[in-house]
Amino acid sequence: MHSHENTARLMPDVATQAQPHLRGALDWVGMDGIEVPVRFDAGDGEVQRASAQVGAFVNLVHPDRRGIHMSRLYLLVDRHLGAGGPLDAKGLEALLHAFLESHQGLADRARLSIRFDALVRRGALRSGHSGWRSYPVSIEASAGPDGFRLELGTEVVYSSTCPASAALSRQLIQEQFARDFAAGRPLDRAAVLAWLGSEQGIVATPHAQRSVARLLVRLKDGVPFDLIDTLDRVEKALGTPVQTAVKREDEQAFALANGGNLMFCEDAARRIQQALDADERLADFHVRVEHQESLHPHDAVAYASKGVPGGFGS
Template identity: 70%
Template structure:
């Protein structure tokens, strides 16, 4: 009889062998761009979505050539395929990642990116449509404990206050020319002038804008994504729309007129809204107004305690 040796027992593992001429401790080693399904409840029920995942550990041992990457992949695959995404699950996953590396690492990190769909109502017409909000989760486990940050982006319109003032000045000047002093004003004539293209000779410039929001929730708090998005859109006042009929477009124009803002104004509005939320212990904001006047963008940052982003 022939003995059947387990082939895995005899396969060489080069990662276990050191390279004395290239020894060194590495900050992070792992995989990025892993495709995986996620089940996530942002506050309105569990949604399933495809995600991109990055998972990493440090490499403490300069005498070891590499880590056990396949173990990380299998743990990510099993956990994300069977459990709903939340803080306890991510902490369990990171602890399992560290345990899988034996004595090679003492820090672990996982990052996930996916889209979350929300149905948003129109402003007046009663219609509604879907918006896809990008979501990212960044979780760390090290000697200081477990930390988790959640991020998303909100799109909104921003109308420039300076441009609005300049447009109003031009309209005043046109009115003075069309209705000179000494001539009686007829209500019907003024109404017709206001409703015609010859009267409203200038409009302020507006642009699509992006609020990038990253928060850290209090320990034990739910990852309340929907509430975070709602709070941000209410603070800004002019979130982009989905289904739009004429009455919705008119209501959106009114909202823009009532919410004139520089990027600094938008940042402060959002800053105050998040500071008033007891469930959010820390945050970092990036507000970008994608200029229609300039070829460059206007950008503002704000934070509570998180370190400023690299690009600031």
């Protein structure tokens, strides 16, 4: 009976065989959708366990080599992520270098993508209640001759009320007021208050829609992940992030926030741009704002970036 070592030595490995009729270097080769548990600290010191989808890739620099060692990438992902500590830059860089060491002579660049959801506790606006919000997280890391690079992506969902629609609504309310309270007649305060609280008085309301800001930030060297800080900055800048637990006082506060934060998609993109530009932890960022319009079937979209040379906005 053969030992494991002898059996493995006898097994054919066609990936190592040259293919003279199919030559060509490849940008990336690997696997995507690897299922693995990861540990992640969103920035509050509490390490969560999440189910992640991982992509692991190296380039193939030799045009005459048929393929790479996919199983080596899988086992390294399992060893470093599935049984490792919380995700951090140092650990991800070490994993990428392990990819390259396992493919010496075949590859000089490695890439890793990790996708999962992080739960963050969010407080209500007024009632004192709280609830969980699930934020999608994507981590992209790469290593090669140009060094190590790390990017963090997430999304913020918020409400956006159209400034143009608000102005048009106010005009209609003014016109209705002029009809109901004729010029030259004394105004009765109680009557005006009753009118303001009636559907007959407030004849129009501005349209609002659920909106999404998709963020991609590039961290400076040595900076730890802090998802919650990034979310707090963006949600504070927008003023109207979607809520979790909602009582009537929270809903009223949300209506007030919408009225005080009228915004086109351009306004939202610039608010986020200013908020992230003030974050000294970030080397670069890219923002895509999407207002999923309730007025028409197409969306309003704006993009913004930090504007560094050679960065996301180039």
